[in-house]
Amino acid sequence: MNTRMDAPEPKADKAGVRRHNLSLVLRTVHEAGETTRAAVAARVGLTRAAVSSLVEELLERGLLVESGKTFSGSAGRPGTVLKPATTGPAGLGVELNVDYVSVCVADLTGADRVRRTVPVENRALAPVEVLRRAAGIAAEVLAEAADQDLRPTGVRLALPGLVAGGTVQQAPNLGWNRVDADALFARALHAARPSGATALPVASDNEANVAALAELWFGDLGGVRSFVHVTGEIGVGGAIVLDGELLRGAHGFAGEIGHLTVTPDGPRCRCGSNGCLERYAGQSALLRAAGVRDVDTLERRAQDGEPRALAALDEAGRMLGVAVSGAVNLLDPQAVVLGGIYPRLTRWLAPAAEAELGRRVVSGLWTPARGRLRAASSTADAARGAAALVLRDVLADPQAYGG
Amino acid sequence: MNTRMDAPEPKADKAGVRRHNLSLVLRTVHEAGETTRAAVAARVGLTRAAVSSLVEELLERGLLVESGKTFSGSAGRPGTVLKPATTGPAGLGVELNVDYVSVCVADLTGADRVRRTVPVENRALAPVEVLRRAAGIAAEVLAEAADQDLRPTGVRLALPGLVAGGTVQQAPNLGWNRVDADALFARALHAARPSGATALPVASDNEANVAALAELWFGDLGGVRSFVHVTGEIGVGGAIVLDGELLRGAHGFAGEIGHLTVTPDGPRCRCGSNGCLERYAGQSALLRAAGVRDVDTLERRAQDGEPRALAALDEAGRMLGVAVSGAVNLLDPQAVVLGGIYPRLTRWLAPAAEAELGRRVVSGLWTPARGRLRAASSTADAARGAAALVLRDVLADPQAYGG
Numbered sequence: 001m002n003t004r005m006d007a008p009e010p011k012a013d014k015a016g017v018r019r020h021n022l023s024l025v026l027r028t029v030h031e032a033g034e035t036t037r038a039a040v041a042a043r044v045g046l047t048r049a050a051v052s053s054l055v056e057e058l059l060e061r062g063l064l065v066e067s068g069k070t071f072s073g074s075a076g077r078p079g080t081v082l083k084p085a086t087t088g089p090a091g092l093g094v095e096l097n098v099d100y101v102s103v104c105v106a107d108l109t110g111a112d113r114v115r116r117t118v119p120v121e122n123r124a125l126a127p128v129e130v131l132r133r134a135a136g137i138a139a140e141v142l143a144e145a146a147d148q149d150l151r152p153t154g155v156r157l158a159l160p161g162l163v164a165g166g167t168v169q170q171a172p173n174l175g176w177n178r179v180d181a182d183a184l185f186a187r188a189l190h191a192a193r194p195s196g197a198t199a200l201p202v203a204s205d206n207e208a209n210v211a212a213l214a215e216l217w218f219g220d221l222g223g224v225r226s227f228v229h230v231t232g233e234i235g236v237g238g239a240i241v242l243d244g245e246l247l248r249g250a251h252g253f254a255g256e257i258g259h260l261t262v263t264p265d266g267p268r269c270r271c272g273s274n275g276c277l278e279r280y281a282g283q284s285a286l287l288r289a290a291g292v293r294d295v296d297t298l299e300r301r302a303q304d305g306e307p308r309a310l311a312a313l314d315e316a317g318r319m320l321g322v323a324v325s326g327a328v329n330l331l332d333p334q335a336v337v338l339g340g341i342y343p344r345l346t347r348w349l350a351p352a353a354e355a356e357l358g359r360r361v362v363s364g365l366w367t368p369a370r371g372r373l374r375a376a377s378s379t380a381d382a383a384r385g386a387a388a389l390v391l392r393d394v395l396a397d398p399q400a401y402g403g
Numbered sequence: 404m405n406t407r408m409d410a411p412e413p414k415a416d417k418a419g420v421r422r423h424n425l426s427l428v429l430r431t432v433h434e435a436g437e438t439t440r441a442a443v444a445a446r447v448g449l450t451r452a453a454v455s456s457l458v459e460e461l462l463e464r465g466l467l468v469e470s471g472k473t474f475s476g477s478a479g480r481p482g483t484v485l486k487p488a489t490t491g492p493a494g495l496g497v498e499l500n501v502d503y504v505s506v507c508v509a510d511l512t513g514a515d516r517v518r519r520t521v522p523v524e525n526r527a528l529a530p531v532e533v534l535r536r537a538a539g540i541a542a543e544v545l546a547e548a549a550d551q552d553l554r555p556t557g558v559r560l561a562l563p564g565l566v567a568g569g570t571v572q573q574a575p576n577l578g579w580n581r582v583d584a585d586a587l588f589a590r591a592l593h594a595a596r597p598s599g600a601t602a603l604p605v606a607s608d609n610e611a612n613v614a615a616l617a618e619l620w621f622g623d624l625g626g627v628r629s630f631v632h633v634t635g636e637i638g639v640g641g642a643i644v645l646d647g648e649l650l651r652g653a654h655g656f657a658g659e660i661g662h663l664t665v666t667p668d669g670p671r672c673r674c675g676s677n678g679c680l681e682r683y684a685g686q687s688a689l690l691r692a693a694g695v696r697d698v699d700t701l702e703r704r705a706q707d708g709e710p711r712a713l714a715a716l717d718e719a720g721r722m723l724g725v726a727v728s729g730a731v732n733l734l735d736p737q738a739v740v741l742g743g744i745y746p747r748l749t750r751w752l753a754p755a756a757e758a759e760l761g762r763r764v765v766s767g768l769w770t771p772a773r774g775r776l777r778a779a780s781s782t783a784d785a786a787r788g789a790a791a792l793v794l795r796d797v798l799a800d801p802q803a804y805g806g
Binding site: 162169170226238240242247248249250251252253254255256257259260261262263264271272273318322325326327329330331332333334359360361362363365 | 565572573629641643645650651652653654655656657658659660662663664665666667674675676721725728729730732733734735736737762763764765766768
């Protein structure tokens, strides 16, 4: 019988209970922002004594801090306030895009504490050189973070391409094929730091994926937990979050909405297909259609009502609407979020896109009450999302960090 | 702080432990096909005594049966073989499509035990009449099932439309809008059965969704747990299964690949949009393009190499390829399964579809080793999937059934 109608869950493994509970307590404090031992015990269903012992270890490891007393809440008597530490363990996120590098250090609360964004024409450089320059910027940011007593435990790179197993399989807009980004960056970062600095583990991810996670964790989504995230950069990236989890796909490549076909016989795309959304709504295509060199100029001309700029935005919006309609018909998400260069252009892109959505999404699904294109939050970007992924590892296994 | 980076799981509720464990034991036996008390105890991590008590109740409720002794396995000593019952509690599935009704009774093992498929031109009839006729067929099938001592505990309807909360919100190919299918069918079924028959609970679902679940549970997918299922009927249905779970979406309408736009300025669709996949690859569109009246004729002409039939299949395959490429780029599934009328036509549809997939799916994703269009299994259809959904409810809460 090959039915698997409802396979029972496997027997729970009792090993690593304390390790698991340390994580549970740390995540509970993280989630609450500030709380007490008694409230944590009530929340997670452990005894007060067990929680106190776990909290002690987390304090020693520098992952939690105590601050003052609270007299509020349901715990009945005052307790010492617990918070996640805002010094010590931190995450380093590096967004390496086509025309800029952005580096962020986030503390354990997720706050963006050190930031450096540098325009770089990465297309003109060899991958090893791109990664070397990015590592140089990251080394400076690490030094600045050290001055604030922030010690990143790892690095997450966010790259505009298909990333699997530490290798950028393909990043058409960077012109990269099979680049061992993790290893090259780790080596370059180590070389750029003072001798004696501990080597940091490096892992890569798709830029659109981490931008979507940043929106989930730091954005202004209200109760939305399932959404499609479309990022306008030189190309168009995409990511899918379902019930608070990133959909990675069978090979780690899910979310490539930029290569959804919007016109089967349309212009050739760098990916090898033609008529991809990216060829209409990517930054390069949009600027070319508008006859301008940069997004600032495009925005200014649109504000001035310049017809060619408005027509380019309208056409990009229309094609965005066609592709997003497809994603909505397939996924029935709670929302669609536009990130990257799109938030500042949404007022011109949205009308045409909304018209397509209203027409193409199966009836009842896209209504003003249910769906609206929304601009990504300005505080949620790929570099911060990448830094937060490092922090998530700390939250998941506090014993591996701190102390 | 509005971060929800890793919210801790809620405290486990201790109520209903026996109820939960009954389900766990029943599902374990179901999954295994046949097993022993000792093997169940080892698998689920309960004591042998606890398992024996639970098995006793499941035997009394007629959900399990004992048969002979086994001397094999790792349990060390012979035990009585336990199996799911093949009489008693069963599921009734009713697929109500545009031009036929198919009714299936499946026993607790998922086996298709009674089947009746009747061609009906449902488009020509009012919804209440369609449901009345389907209920009449279902009543006959129930009588036949009773002769085999099979007693369905509920009915699942599978309908080609958007279904939410018991109401068919929209089924363009049936011409239905806001039809309370559950209530109408339940009333008609009760009227068609002998007086004194217990009223059966009725629930509706989207036909493509249950067809996909049937493929997952009864098909020949090997290790595939994430796939896109495309069903060719009068329209084109679709469903998405991710890691063994149906993606339902925020409003229950996910999977509508039939209304993915393949040509933005293409012909008008019944859904209100235009250029939908369905307008090229749905049964109606395909037969019209081929100049034939039914799928048998289309298949025969294709076998004979008739140019118009081949051209129609090639074009439908091309458009299927465009739409499926979009779904693959978004979801990165392990496989794409073609169901409904497509399996018998796959040899003519696949070449053009594969060519589009090879060209349009972002590189590395669709290769002969990774992706292939595959025809749905002939033993997995929507009616059986619907019946199995009823059984899943029994497996999830055995105390509510049997006995």
